[in-house]
Amino acid sequence: MIFDPSRYVAPGIGGPQGFKPIRKNIYLPVQAQVQEVCRENDLVKTFVFEFGDPLVNQEFTYEPGQFMMVSMPHCGEAPISFSSSPSRGGSFALTVRRAGRLTTAMHRLRPGDTIGVRGPYGRPFPMAELAGRNLLFVAGGIGLAPLRSVISFCLDNRADHGDITLLYGCRTPADICFADDLEHWRQAGVTCLCTVDEGDGSWPGRVGLVTELLPEVEVDAASWRALVCGPGVMIHFVVSRLLEMGFPRAHIYTTLERHMKCGVGICGHCFLEEKLICREGPVFSLNELDDTRNL
Incomplete structure (x- = not known):
């Protein structure tokens, strides 16, 4: 098109x-x-x-x-x-x-x-819609950065939100970001599970893909909201697993970064699936996206 x-x-x-x-x-x-x-x-x-x-x-x-x-x-x-x-x-x-x-x-x-x-x-996460909900965050690598904004905001307004769970995956232990925040969030009551694709002798935690953490969390797919951010291939497989778990497409949110240039919907450089990522996104619910394989 x-x-x-x-x-x-x-x-x-x-x-x-x-x-x-x-x-x-x-x-x-x-x-x-x-x-x-x-x-x-x-x-x-x-x-x-x-x-x-x-x-x-x-x-x-x-x-x-x-x-x-x-x-x-x-x-x-x-x-x-x-x-x-x-x-x-x-x-x-x-x-x-x-x-x-x-x-x-x-x-x-x-x-x-x-x-x-x-x-x-850009269009932000729908914080009004997320208020009062239990929230499942799934992040890969530096994809935790925009979710850090949401998690910190939720903790700043703790009474407005339910349970918060974070699943975080990185390639190696050396790639983990926000180590201090992860500890602070745990102390604040956030369930934080971390995994790496490739462990080393100093890594005491889990080794495996972030999708392998999903069976370890107890969530009611009908009442929880999922926010996913990371590499495109990770988003695709996480979203596929969330759908298998029964999450409605409207309850899954993700962020897209598609070579944005002007940032305001003029140049068309970030045009994807008949959408301007910079103007209509970068946050989308899954029911607004046709095929996550193109992320």
Whole structure:
């Protein structure tokens, strides 16, 4: 199917319905300053940012599942999901895996350095729909980053949510992210089960695919909601297993990252299954997706 932007972008609107960008010009980034840098593993770091303008810091809001378009001079621009809870105002966190020119440059950032950001963009997780529900999170690798935003928000508003279970899989023990958060979440009452594809002599935990953890959790598929994030192949097999367990398609949510370019539904670069991922996603319920093999 040929991409027709007029089907998706209303006249005079350059971004998702109802979003509140930092600037009226949605293509013009603003500066955000690094406040903290946390090394998650050899390839992943979490950065905490604030805006230089205190008023912007005060008014800036976002929701779990949304993303920012991040840029640095001579390095290009890329979408990066929030990994912090929006209920902790005044700053925001982005977790970055070193992979290309921009992310390599970001890994050299120190407190006091600045980057360009625009946003927030994208459709978030439906937190109102998730309120009062038992939640099952399934994450692979750095896919835990956007789910960290949701889990932290749920714990900040603990009375609004039921039981919380996290199944987390990584390739090796060295690839695990947010080790301190995992321990904090356990202490806060979250059931956290972790596994790695390839163990080593120092790894005391489970070895195997994250899908192998699903039989170990007791969930009522009709009343729980599942949030899945990670590599496309992992999402496909996790979703298939959840459907076998009886989860309705409308009760499974996932995030898609499909080579987003503009972030606001103009360029069509992220067009997939007749959807603009940056504008209509990146969060989707499974009943909005035809085939998870294409993720």
